[in-house]
Amino acid sequence: MVTEPFYAGSYVCDGGYRIPRGIKKLSNKLKQMNQQEVDDFVTKRLALKAAIAEDAKNICDWLDEEYTAKDGNDYENQQERERQIKERLVAMGWSQERYAVTVAFRP
Numbered sequence: 133m134v135t136e137p138f139y140a141g142s143y144v145c146d147g148g149y150r151i152p153r154g155i156k157k158l159s160n161k162l163k164q165m166n167q168q169e170v171d172d173f174v175t176k177r178l179a180l181k182a183a184i185a186e187d188a189k190n191i192c193d194w195l196d197e198e199y200t201a202k203d204g205n206d207y208e209n210q211q212e213r214e215r216q217i218k219e220r221l222v223a224m225g226w227s228q229e230r231y232a233v234t235v236a237f238r239p
Contacts, residue, residue, distance in 0.1 A: 162170060 162173070165173065
């Protein structure tokens with residue numbers, strides 16, 4: 133017989149489902165509220181949800197900008213490094229044509 137582990141803070145209802153303790157406390161609190169208190173609670177939670185969604189969107193936009201900037205910097209750094217390598221190879225006697233063939237066959 134396989135038994136599920138007991139999670140600290142969980143509550144098992146009569147149907148055998150696990151309900152987190154916070155949900156059970158919230159459920160009991162909502163049952164004790166009158167209609168106006170429930171409406172106020174729902175309004176506040178919807179406003180909180182909208183604020184969280186807006187913050188999440190702003191954070192995702194910021195991350196996209198950071199990644200885009202980093203990719204641009206990486207490409208610029210790669211091009212600068214390649215230019216430096218070309219200069220060193222030419223100084224060592226390699227011809228520009230030979231280097232171009234080598235670069236064309238790199239994976």
